[in-house]
Amino acid sequence: MRLRLVLAAIVFTLTANASPAADLPPADRTVETVVDDAIDAAIASAGVTPAPQTDDATVIRRLTLDLVGRIPTAGEVDAYVKSTDPRKRANLVDHLIASPGFTRHQASQFEVMLSPDIERRGSGAIREYMTAALKDNKPWDRIFRELMLPDESDPKQKGAADFLRPRVTDADKLTNDVSVAFFGVNVSCAQCHDHPLVKDWTQDHFYGMKAFLARTYDAGGTLAERGFGIVRFKPNKGAEKAARMMFLTGTKVEDSTAREMTKEEQKKEKDEAEAAKKTKKAPPKPAFSARAKLVDVSLEKGNSDFFARSIVNRMWHRFFGAGLVNPLDQMHSENPPTHPDLLAWLARDTAGHGYDLRRLIRGIVMSKTYSRGSRYPTEALPDARLFAVSRLKPLTPQQLATSLKLAAADPAGFDGKKPDEFEKLMEQYESSARGFASLIAQPTENFQIGVGEALLFSNGDRIMKEFLTDGGGSLLARLKATKDPKEAAGFLVKVVYGRPPTDDETSALVAYVQKRSDRPAEAYRQLLWALVTGPEFRFNY
Amino acid sequence: MPSKHFCGSPDHAVSRRAFLGSTAALAAAAAADMTGLDVLSSPALAGELKKGRKRVILLWLAGGASQLETWDPKPGAITGGPFRAIKTDVPGFQISELMPQMAKRMKTTCVIRGLNTRNGDHGSGAKLMMRGRRDEANLRYPDLGAVVAREMGRADSKVPDYVTFYTQTEGRSMAPGDAGFLGARFGPMELTTNNTPEFIRKLDTITDLDHRERADLRDLLGKQFAKGRQSDTMNSQNEAYERVRGIMASEKLFDVTQESQKVRDRYGPTQFAQQCLIARRLVEAGVPFVRVARAWWDSHGQNFETHQEMVPELDHVMATLIDDLGERGLLDDVMILTLAEFGRTPAINASLGRDHFASAWSMTMSGGGAKGGAVYGKTDPKGNTVVAEEVDAGSLFATIYSSLGINPNKNYYVGSRPIPLVNPGVEAIAALAK
Numbered sequence: 001m002r003l004r005l006v007l008a009a010i011v012f013t014l015t016a017n018a019s020p021a022a023d024l025p026p027a028d029r030t031v032e033t034v035v036d037d038a039i040d041a042a043i044a045s046a047g048v049t050p051a052p053q054t055d056d057a058t059v060i061r062r063l064t065l066d067l068v069g070r071i072p073t074a075g076e077v078d079a080y081v082k083s084t085d086p087r088k089r090a091n092l093v094d095h096l097i098a099s100p101g102f103t104r105h106q107a108s109q110f111e112v113m114l115s116p117d118i119e120r121r122g123s124g125a126i127r128e129y130m131t132a133a134l135k136d137n138k139p140w141d142r143i144f145r146e147l148m149l150p151d152e153s154d155p156k157q158k159g160a161a162d163f164l165r166p167r168v169t170d171a172d173k174l175t176n177d178v179s180v181a182f183f184g185v186n187v188s189c190a191q192c193h194d195h196p197l198v199k200d201w202t203q204d205h206f207y208g209m210k211a212f213l214a215r216t217y218d219a220g221g222t223l224a225e226r227g228f229g230i231v232r233f234k235p236n237k238g239a240e241k242a243a244r245m246m247f248l249t250g251t252k253v254e255d256s257t258a259r260e261m262t263k264e265e266q267k268k269e270k271d272e273a274e275a276a277k278k279t280k281k282a283p284p285k286p287a288f289s290a291r292a293k294l295v296d297v298s299l300e301k302g303n304s305d306f307f308a309r310s311i312v313n314r315m316w317h318r319f320f321g322a323g324l325v326n327p328l329d330q331m332h333s334e335n336p337p338t339h340p341d342l343l344a345w346l347a348r349d350t351a352g353h354g355y356d357l358r359r360l361i362r363g364i365v366m367s368k369t370y371s372r373g374s375r376y377p378t379e380a381l382p383d384a385r386l387f388a389v390s391r392l393k394p395l396t397p398q399q400l401a402t403s404l405k406l407a408a409a410d411p412a413g414f415d416g417k418k419p420d421e422f423e424k425l426m427e428q429y430e431s432s433a434r435g436f437a438s439l440i441a442q443p444t445e446n447f448q449i450g451v452g453e454a455l456l457f458s459n460g461d462r463i464m465k466e467f468l469t470d471g472g473g474s475l476l477a478r479l480k481a482t483k484d485p486k487e488a489a490g491f492l493v494k495v496v497y498g499r500p501p502t503d504d505e506t507s508a509l510v511a512y513v514q515k516r517s518d519r520p521a522e523a524y525r526q527l528l529w530a531l532v533t534g535p536e537f538r539f540n541y
Numbered sequence: 542m543p544s545k546h547f548c549g550s551p552d553h554a555v556s557r558r559a560f561l562g563s564t565a566a567l568a569a570a571a572a573a574d575m576t577g578l579d580v581l582s583s584p585a586l587a588g589e590l591k592k593g594r595k596r597v598i599l600l601w602l603a604g605g606a607s608q609l610e611t612w613d614p615k616p617g618a619i620t621g622g623p624f625r626a627i628k629t630d631v632p633g634f635q636i637s638e639l640m641p642q643m644a645k646r647m648k649t650t651c652v653i654r655g656l657n658t659r660n661g662d663h664g665s666g667a668k669l670m671m672r673g674r675r676d677e678a679n680l681r682y683p684d685l686g687a688v689v690a691r692e693m694g695r696a697d698s699k700v701p702d703y704v705t706f707y708t709q710t711e712g713r714s715m716a717p718g719d720a721g722f723l724g725a726r727f728g729p730m731e732l733t734t735n736n737t738p739e740f741i742r743k744l745d746t747i748t749d750l751d752h753r754e755r756a757d758l759r760d761l762l763g764k765q766f767a768k769g770r771q772s773d774t775m776n777s778q779n780e781a782y783e784r785v786r787g788i789m790a791s792e793k794l795f796d797v798t799q800e801s802q803k804v805r806d807r808y809g810p811t812q813f814a815q816q817c818l819i820a821r822r823l824v825e826a827g828v829p830f831v832r833v834a835r836a837w838w839d840s841h842g843q844n845f846e847t848h849q850e851m852v853p854e855l856d857h858v859m860a861t862l863i864d865d866l867g868e869r870g871l872l873d874d875v876m877i878l879t880l881a882e883f884g885r886t887p888a889i890n891a892s893l894g895r896d897h898f899a900s901a902w903s904m905t906m907s908g909g910g911a912k913g914g915a916v917y918g919k920t921d922p923k924g925n926t927v928v929a930e931e932v933d934a935g936s937l938f939a940t941i942y943s944s945l946g947i948n949p950n951k952n953y954y955v956g957s958r959p960i961p962l963v964n965p966g967v968e969a970i971a972a973l974a975k
Contacts, residue, residue, distance in 0.1 A: 188677050327956040335957075375769035392772040441725050445956065447774050450725030451701070451788060454781035455740035458756070459789075464744065508761055512754065522747070526755040533782065534762040535775045541766075 018337075018344035025345055027352060031363020034349075038342035039369045043388050050388035054373040056081045057499050058541065060092065063365060065395065065540045066319055067096040069105030070426065071403040074411040077498040093365055097358055100135075100423055104430065106357075107131040108398055109318060112442060114147070114163055114181050122162045129159030140311050140355035141299055144182055148295050152222055152282055161223055164216060168223065171214040171231075179209055183298070184310030184331035185248055193236045200248075200332045207233045208246025211258070212294035215286075220277030226269060227286030228257045245290060249303045257288050306331070308347035312360065313337075316346075319364045321391035322384065327445060338385040374541040392539040394447055397440035400538065401433035407496045407532055408467045410478040436466060449538070457533050467532070468525050479524045485513040488524060496531040595909050595945040596824040597689050598817070599832040599878045600859065603712040604663070604839030607885035607895055609924055610637050610848035611855075612903035613654045620887035620923045622845055631914045639852035642860035648914045649863050649872065650907040651973060655918020655927040658883060658934045661897035663839075666882030667716035673938025674964055680722060680955065685938065686830040687720035687727040688962060692947050693829035694727070696780070699787030700794070703729040703830045704823055706736070706816045711837035716882070718832065722955050726777055729832075732795075736819060741792045756782065794822045807861055814858045821865055824875050838881065842892035855879070863907055876909025876945060887924035901927045904937070910944040912973045935967035943969040 018024075025034050043050050054062070060080040064072040072080070080092060096102055107130035115121040133143050150161035163181075167174040176188045187206045195201035215226040231243040245253040261269070272283035298307055309331060317323040324337040337343040350360050364370060374390040382388040395403065406429055417425060439456060441449070457463055470476035475495055482488040489509035493501035501509065509527055516523035531537060609615055614626040614637045626635040629647040636644055636652075643650070660666045669675060671684040683691070690702035705718045718729030730738050743752050763779050793799055797815050800822070808814040813835045820831040835855070840847040859877065866872045884902025885895035901920045907913065919929040932940075939949040942962055949969055952959035 188680075327958075330956070330958075376771075377769060381771055392770060392775055394774050394778075443774075444724070446722075446724060448724035448726040448777040449774065449781050450728050450777075451781045451784045452725065452728065452730070452740075454778075454785045455738075455788065458752070458782075458785045459740040459743050461744060464746065502765065505762065505765065508758060512758055516751070522751065526747075526751055527758070530755050530758040530762055533759050534766060535778055536762065536766040538778055539772070539775060541770070 018340035021344075021348070024341055024348065027349065030366075031346065031349060031360065032367040034345055035342065035364065035367040035369055038339050038345075039367075039387050042339060043382070043386050046383065046386055048382040048386060048388050050382070050386075051373040051376050051390065053368060053371050054390070058373070059089065059371050061498050062371070062390075062540055063089075063092060063096060065399055065403070066365065067093070067105070067361075068099055068101030068426075069108065069396070069399045069402060070101065070430070071406055072498060073406065073414045074495045074498065075414055089371075090366065093362060097362060101426055101430075103131050103134040104427070105398075106134050106361075108396070110134075112396075113314060115166075116444070118442070122166055125159035125162040127159075129157065129162070132156060132159075134357070137356070137358055140350075140357055141307070142355075144299075144307070145295055148178070149289075149292055150223065164223055165218065168216050168218050171210055171216075174213050174216070175206065175210040178213060178294075179248070180329040182310060183248055183306040184313055184325070184329055185306065186329040187248075198332050198334045200334070203233060203235055204243070204246060205248060207231050207243030208252070209248065209294075211243045211245040211255075212253075212290045215290050219273040219283050221280065222276050222282040224273070224276065224283045225286055225289055225291055226261065227288060228259055228261050228265065229290075230258045230260055245293065247294070247297045247303055248306055251297055251300075251303055253293055253297060255288075255290075257286075257290075304351060305347060308351040308355075309343055311355070311357075312343060312346040312350055315357070315360055315364060319361070319370060320387060321393040322387075338387075390541070392535075392541050394443045394449070394539055397437035397442060398430070398433065399540075400440055401437035402430045403537070404436070404467050404532055405429045405433045407537070408469070408475055408528065410473050410475050411495050412478065413473055436462060454533075457529075463529075468528055470521060470525065476521070476524055476528060480521060485510045485520075489513065489527065492524070492527055492531060496528065497536055594693055594827070594829070594874065595689075596693065596828065596875045597685070597830050597878060597909065597945070598820045598824060598862065598875060599685065599830070599880060600817070600855070601707075601716065601832050601834040602838050602855070602879060602881040603667075603707070603709070603716060603834045603836035605666075605881045605883045605885055605897060606838040606851070606855075606879075607840065607844060607848055608654070608901075608903040609885065609887060609895070610639055610845070610852055612636055612652050612905060613920060613924060614638075615887070615922065615924045618887075618923045620889065620925075622889065624845070624848075631916070634916050637852065639848060640856040642856050646860055646863055646907075649867070650905050650913055651911045651915040651917070652903060652905050653917050653932050653937065653940075653970075654901075654903045654920060655929065655931045656884070656899075656902045656904060656933075656937065657927050657931050658899045658902075658937075661883055661899045663712060663882055663897075664715040666897075666899065667712070669934050670880055670882050671716065671719070672721070673934050676721070680960070681719065682960075683721040683723040683727065683953075684719050685941070686718050686729055686832055687723050688942070688947070689830040689945070690720075690727045691723055693945075695827070698784065698827065700791045700823070700826050700828045701730045701738070701788060702727060702828065704732065704738075704820075704828055705729045705832040705834070706732045706819070707832075707834035707836075708733060708812060708816070709834070709836035711839070713834070713836070716834070722960070723953070724777075726781075736797075736816060737792065737795045738788075741789055741795075743789065753786065756785065791826065794826050794828075795819055797822075804865075807865070809854070809857060809861070811854055811858075813854060814861075817858050817862050821862060824866075825869065825871065840885065841890070841894040841896055844885065844889070844893060844895040859907075866908060872908040874909060876911055876941075877905075877907040878941070879905045901925060906941065906944060910946060910975060912944075912975050915973055917970060917973055930970075930972075932970060935963050936970055939963045939967050939969040940973050943974065 057077050060072050060077055064070060080088060107127050110130045111121060111127040114126060146157050146160045147163045151157050152161050167177055172191060176186060179185045179187050187201055187209060189195045190201040190203050190206040194203055211231045214231050215229040217224055232240055233243055234240045242258065245255050276283050297303055313323045313325050314328055317328055324339055324343045325331050325335060353359055369387055372390045374392055376389045440453065479488050486506060489506055490501055493505060512527060513520060513523040609622055610624060614624065614635065615621040616626045625638045627638045627641065627644050629636055629644040631647045634647060658669060660669050672682045674682060676682055686703040694702035703718065707713045718731060720728040732738055759782060767775065797805055797818050800818060808818045816833045820833050823831050838851065862877055866875050883897055883899040886898040890896060901924055917930050918927060918932060920926065921928050942949040949963045950961050952961050
């Protein structure tokens with residue numbers, strides 16, 4: 001095993017740089033086949049046996065959580081497991097991606113991606129904007145353009161301005177946040193000095209990016225941009241200098257507007273801001289917009305790799321629990337991808353298909369790599385970078401809270417609903433879970449679940465009142481009618497975990513209930529508690 | 542995934558296990574150690590820990606107490622204000638007359654008089670003085686409490702690692718405890734509305750037996766699920782649930798009525814005094830870090846009345862805490878800090894107030910490895926500038942860490958990036974090494 005790990009490391013080192021475009025797999029192949037070939041090839045050269053494909057019940061749970069942000073109902077699991085249609089997975093994926101739950105859940109994920117700091121997440125306007133954008137399947141480059149150049153007079157784009165707005169008071173932070181969110185690059189180290197470890201990033205890069213963004217300001221509630229401006233910085237060596245607009249690739253922009261504003265221009269800006277405050281309309285756009293230039297330059301052929309690779313890496317991370325490059329904001333030459341050719345192909349494919357996010361997501365979740373099991377028979381796991389075993393992904397606060405609501409409901413309530421009624425019901429469950437979701441921590445890199453969450457679940461009044469009730473329509477109310485503890489235990493496991501119980505589980509659960517024959521309702525409530533607080537519920541596995 | 546920055550040597554793992562000395566939570570504990578560092582990576586540090594696990598009580602003087610009315614009086618100067626300076630048990634060293642009890646105990650305490658922290662804003666000043674440095678754009682540093690919890694807490698601890706009391710509302714939202722990149726495992730248990738933590742007591746609707754046995758059932762289900770699966774996050778969840786019963790059992794630690802009336806009277810009747818008594822109970826039981834915030838020192842007006850009222854309380858409570866810990870043989874292991882977001886201007890404004898001032902102020906460290914009786918730093922006769930032995934937030938934190946026996950240059954890892962406890966090049970004050 002140890003030798004295999006060493007060999008795997010060598011493979012990684014040798015393939016650190018992507019092959020020339022001509023050597024990549026052909027452009028007309030599907031995402032899922034290219035993913036599987038690349039991942040399988042690396043697993044094979046490492047001499048590792050991957051985890052087997054997971055079962056149908058797990059596939060539908062994984063897909064439903066990942067695509068629409070909730071666990072499947074018992075009925076959905078049953079129908080999927082029983083189906084003999086060879087296209088059932090593709091049909092399920094297409095159905096989920098087309099459902100309103102998909103746009104809502106992915107919008108939440110994008111909201112966190114764009115504003116990892118909860119303080120900068122604002123009022124939820126970005127989420128609303130993203131929901132509408134994903135509903136129309138707007139391409140990622142169009143979304144990028146609208147977030148960076150929001151037209152606040154268009155009500156459909158109103159929320160888009162909430163990306164820039166909380167950041168414009170701090171141009172350094174704005175520079176880094178834009179670089180991280182769209183290009184997968186954290187340039188903050190290069191603010192004070194050329195990056196000590198990464199030769200890619202110099203102060204010229206940081207201030208070159210800042211020069212595109214520093215002219216943006218808040219004109220009394222609306223975003224505006226100056227037509228002139230100059231960013232100066234003091235390099236580590238030598239005298240203070242003016243930064244030239246420069247993209248991360250080193251592409252520089254000729255700029256005749258790089259100068260201080262005159263007194264008159266400053267006064268004009270002030271007057272315009274005053275007027276904007278009154279009319280609530282943005283001041284006129286400058287003849288030359290540095291911010292628009294950044295968007296254009298970053299999407300130009302030759303420069304667009306950062307943009308394309310970053311979105312691919314982030315989508316990969318969303319569905320596999322780790323990126324092809326980790327951390328997600330460290331995409332540079334000293335931190336190569338685990339599968340360079342795969343990342344290069346996916347980036348080219350995504351750009352070539354108009355940054356169609358649904359296409360990329362569909363390809364990822366249709367791959368065999370995605371549906372690999374999360375269990376591995378031996379204690380020595382293959383190197384995680386091989387994607388030979390699926391990772392456990394902690395549920396997001398909203399996934400967890402919505403799923404809790406669903407697990408605690410009588411599944412009969414979902415039966416026989418028309419598709420649009422069912423969707424509406426799911427949305428209601430999601431909304432009713434939002435309050436509780438705000439008490440749960442958002443997963444981050446190296447996420448740890450703290451004792452605060454365990455105490456909340458163990459002793460919080462809300463858990464009992466909002467979730468583990470035995471009121472009408474609840475799972476616990478349904479169990480009151482069940483006489484046989486074994487049948488009840490089986491039913492509980494089926495509804496909450498989407499699978500039949502093991503023999504060990506059945507005997508433990510039944511024994512628990514039998515010991516409490518004077519208070520069966522309480523006993524069932526406690527079984528449900530034990531099931532939903534267990535890792536099998538807390539994670540997407 | 543093997544990290545190229547962490548040797549991952551099994552020897553270290555073994556020593557950590559031996560050190561933790563418990564059985565049940567071990568695998569989980571070692572695996573949850575996901576920042577990839579090891580308390581015992583340095584043999585010298587291991588020796589240090591054997592002597593006694595250090596703990597910290599931070600008295601957070603929210604809003605910014607005046608150094609001139611506490612640790613660095615300037616009697617007679619135009620900026621000095623009405624209060625006199627008095628002699629202390631450290632020859633040649635005087636403090637404000639508002640602190641007569643501490644004046645008799647300065648041999649236990651190290652005063653840093655030359656703080657220049659360059660940030661006079663409540664919010665970012667509080668962040669700076671809880672972390673010793675500014676957050677990076679995309680990297681949130683853990684605060685002092687989280688680092689001490691991380692370094693001194695036990696993975697299988699039955700008590701909380703980091704408790705913070707902040708009852709008054711002024712400034713509370715500006716100075717939350719925050720584990721930054723260390724994550725929720727080392728985040729604070731925050732007490733704001735009363736002195737008992739939220740969710741520490743079981744609901745009346747469930748019996749104790751059922752509460753315990755349903756947790757056992759959860760554990761059984763969790764173990765089945767964990768077969769053949771590995772995840773640091775999953776381990777952290779199991780570990781969190783394993784700690785619930787222990788933390789619940791620590792509820793009494795938060796109950797001052799468990800102390801004799803004599804002890805309670807000794808601390809005094811104020812909320813701050815009672816919370817400091819709880820802090821003593823907590824550190825005694827092994828809680829690594831407790832912050833007790835006392836607000837609101839922000840005396841832009843009526844500075845002298847404010848300090849005349851608040852400093853004697855601080856003086857009395859701090860002196861009592863030092864005596865009490867000393868009598869219990871804990872003073873070598875427990876460090877008491879007084880710290881705030883900044884100090885106050887020597888200049889007295891038109892409302893007889895003092896404003897925010899971060900360029901020449903003071904803090905103290907008592908017990909727990911601090912060099913008692915030491916006075917470090919000197920300000921000019923009016924208190925406007927530091928004239929000798931200037932200290933910034935970084936070197937202050939390096940000094941606190943090394944006094945506690947924590948190597949300030951040790952690394953945490955975020956992904957593969959090494960993050961030292963203090964920024965590279967920042968050193969502890971050599972003169973304050975014991």
